[in-house]
Amino acid sequence: METIKIAVLGAGNIGSAVTRGLAVHKHASVTLWNRSQKRLDKFGNCNGTVTTCDLKAAVTGAKYIFICVEGPAVIPVLDDCVRYVVPEETIIVSCAASVTLAQLREAAPDFAIARLLPNIAAAIGESANLFCSSLMTPEQEKELIELCKASGPVLELPEEQFAVGMVLSSCGIAYAARYIRACMSGGVALGLTASQAARLAAEALRGTAALLEADGAHPEQLIDSVCTPGGVTVAGLNAMEERGFSPAIVHGMLTAAKKV
Numbered sequence: 527m528e529t530i531k532i533a534v535l536g537a538g539n540i541g542s543a544v545t546r547g548l549a550v551h552k553h554a555s556v557t558l559w560n561r562s563q564k565r566l567d568k569f570g571n572c573n574g575t576v577t578t579c580d581l582k583a584a585v586t587g588a589k590y591i592f593i594c595v596e597g598p599a600v601i602p603v604l605d606d607c608v609r610y611v612v613p614e615e616t617i618i619v620s621c622a623a624s625v626t627l628a629q630l631r632e633a634a635p636d637f638a639i640a641r642l643l644p645n646i647a648a649a650i651g652e653s654a655n656l657f658c659s660s661l662m663t664p665e666q667e668k669e670l671i672e673l674c675k676a677s678g679p680v681l682e683l684p685e686e687q688f689a690v691g692m693v694l695s696s697c698g699i700a701y702a703a704r705y706i707r708a709c710m711s712g713g714v715a716l717g718l719t720a721s722q723a724a725r726l727a728a729e730a731l732r733g734t735a736a737l738l739e740a741d742g743a744h745p746e747q748l749i750d751s752v753c754t755p756g757g758v759t760v761a762g763l764n765a766m767e768e769r770g771f772s773p774a775i776v777h778g779m780l781t782a783a784k785k786v
């Protein structure tokens with residue numbers, strides 16, 4: 527397989543994470559562009575990634591351009607890119623939450639285009655990636671999805687469901703982190719150090735996810751197998767539900783989805 531030249535545009539949280547994920551792919555040669563130098567300095571070195579503030583140098587000859595700038599800047603940056611690349615050689619991949627395939631298509635009419643919604647765990651190959659595309663051949667899709675798997679599993683989803691998917695996959699990092707933060711408060715109140723509590727809560731989350739994935743079980747089955755009748759776990763769980771644990775999560779997700 528030939529080396530694939532990739533340009534990642536935007537060295538913010540998601541651009542940096544996507545770059546770190548892609549950079550471990552053995553056939554990828556990644557250039558990270560940012561309009562200003564500061565974030566590139568912060569990014570540092572990663573598996574031979576080239577960093578630059580020169581957009582033309584970043585995108586010229588690139589087979590894939592991952593656009594990771596903030597929403598309102600996506601179309602202006604794409605407008606600049608299409609001056610330096612041609613549809614026969616380059617595929618556009620937008621990681622923006624709020625820009626649709628139709629809007630991207632208007633700015634780059636003849637290009638194959640994909641939307642990829644990663645989360646920040648892309649940096650360590652553990653992102654949940656949402657994917658949809660326009661004007662891509664099955665071969666192009668296959669290669670791109672293989673490439674994106676370097677940052678974590680890829681789930682193909684109709685674009686209409688991206689907002690909902692994102693609430694779980696991208697926003698989900700913040701929700702899970704807040705759960706761990708709350709466990710730290712509880713753990714400290716019960717006499718653990720904050721770091722002991724954080725570690726135990728994170729390991730419990732990791733174990734839960736691994737069990738669900740391994741067995742394909744429903745979460746309620748795991749709950750049943752942990753809750754001894756009249757025991758400690760169910761007492762805690764019921765007390766959490768009395769304070770709105772599950773409804774709070776559903777309410778938060780519905781609120782977030784309305785804002786995408």
Ligand SMILES: NC(=O)c1ccc[n+]([C@@H]2O[C@H](COP(=O)([O-])OP(=O)(O)OC[C@H]3O[C@@H](n4cnc5c(N)ncnc54)[C@H](OP(=O)(O)O)[C@@H]3O)[C@@H](O)[C@H]2O)c1
Nearest residue numbers: 536537538539540561562594595596597599621622623696
């Ligand atoms: N964070 C997430 O978990 C997540 C998940 C999925 C998708 N996304 C999407 O990823 C994109 C970036 O989000 P982020 O969280 O990485 O934001 P961020 O950390 O604030 O980074 C924003 C990036 O956009 C660049 N930028 C802003 N205005 C620009 C302009 N006019 N021209 C060129 N570059 C410009 C910034 O460059 P400077 O350094 O020069 O300001 C920076 O590289 C968004 O479209 C978001 O929807 C984010």
